[in-house]
């Protein structure tokens with residue numbers, strides 16, 4: 001393994017401060033760090049926010065923004081003489097169509113505000129009180145770390161970042177390592193189309209996240225905490241800075257570092273995130289070893305999603321059993337994002353395992369005649385509306401050939417062409433593939449091109465080989481992106497065969 005290099009870790013930040021990747025900035029960063037210029041070019045160009053310095057509007061191309069007219073908006077803006085770049089999902093699906101202005105501030109064209117679940121007695125309650133005393137952390141300080149992990153195990157908390165892996169296993173694994181230099185890392189790189197729950201959690205309840213991180217650090221005997229937040233979340237970055245300032249006494253034993261992402265969705269994959277933290281291109285690592293054994297700087301690292309970690313203070317206060325019972329079919333409450341064709345898109349905290357109908361009810365009901373939904377971000381593909389009663393949890397959705405993933409639910413009504421919906425999702429994966437495995441690099445391009453050709457020519461022969469290519473991608477990719485990138489097409493063809501028949 002390469003030795004950690006403190007200079008290397010700085011290069012992305014230095015390029016950002018220099019305004020992006022230019023001949024001058026690369027030379028300057030080379031002078032400051034001693035890293036070869038070719039290496040700095042290669043790293044900087046990987047990140048879209050560094051790649052094209054200069055002011056422009058960044059208009060979201062995510063599924064929901066496309067459903068709500070991103071294409072015509074782009075034409076209007078261009079006609080008005082604006083410089084517009086089309087970018088992957090901005091995490092504002094509830095406010096679609098959305099863009100960032102030239103100063104990276106959010107602009108939305110939606111006629112409503114985002115909705116959040118009203119105060120209730122669930123675990124993290126987005127609308128609940130803020131505890132500036134950090135009393136769960138104080139309680140943990142009086143406990144044996146093994147007992148804290150036992151409470152976590154009793155809670156049944158599964159990682160909310162997508163895979164649903166039981167949290168307590170990771171805490172135990174880090175504690176079992178002989179190495180004492182250890183890290184806690186918060187994954188706030190949320191960038192999956194349909195997903196914006198971490199955004200609301202950070203904006204409204206940063207302290208819950210910070211307290212959960214401090215508890216985790218205490219238990220794994222570390223004081224080093226990193227928060228990796230996507231670069232487009234400007235307000236959220238400020239919210240964390242504010243919260244750290246407000247809680248500096250309670251958190252004085254811990255060293256927090258906030259690191260900005262620079263426009264690469266793949267950096268949400270935990271090992272790509274580690275590469276990025278180490279100042280490299282965000283390319284996923286082969287696993288094992290898992291980050292709990294060899295993570296940041298090759299040291300044991302506990303990586304959690306924002307929502308997972310924000311559940312921890314309430315679990316400590318009210319006990320594992322209490323949290324477990326909050327769920328309907330699986331443990332705990334869950335932040336569901338819902339956007340698309342519902343009355344009040346937003347984030348709703350509900351028992352884990354509610355159905356689409358129950359979630360849509362919380363969001364004011366459906367708009368028009370719903371035909372499909374994507375239950376957990378682009379990676380989950382599409383399900384037909386006939387599955388509206390299925391529990392939205394890890395197990396039932398996996399059994400149905402889909403996944404809960406990031407719980408970014410998008411509802412689609414009969415005004416949308418399902419072939420187009422698939423094409424929009426495929427474009428996302430093509431753009432965001434890191435390119436290191438051939439099946440993913442080539443397969444994402446091939447499948448998207450074939451679907452575009454089908455939409456243009458109306459001849460299903462264009463799709464003939466896409467199933468085989470999708471299989472190759474699933475089997476031959478290093479990380480989850482390549483494994484699921486063909487899912488939008490595969491599921492759309494399975495559940496909506498009429499949308500893929502010969503067209504005039």
Ligand SMILES: Cc1cc2nc3c(=O)[nH]c(=O)nc-3n(C[C@H](O)[C@H](O)[C@H](O)COP(=O)(O)O)c2cc1C
Pocket residue numbers: 158159160161162163164165167187188189190191192265266267268269270271303304305306308309479480481
């Ligand atoms: C392509 C890809 C993108 C991902 N993006 C995110 C993300 O933005 N945020 C996140 O928490 N997890 C993301 N994950 C999952 C992480 O790899 C990892 O499982 C998670 O951060 C672990 O935290 P948890 O145990 O709390 O879920 C992604 C995974 C893949 C394969």
Ligand code: SF4
Pocket residue numbers: 266283284432433434435436437438440441477478479480481482483
């Ligand atoms: S599957 Fe795709 S995104 Fe993942 S490592 Fe391979 S090329 Fe990169």
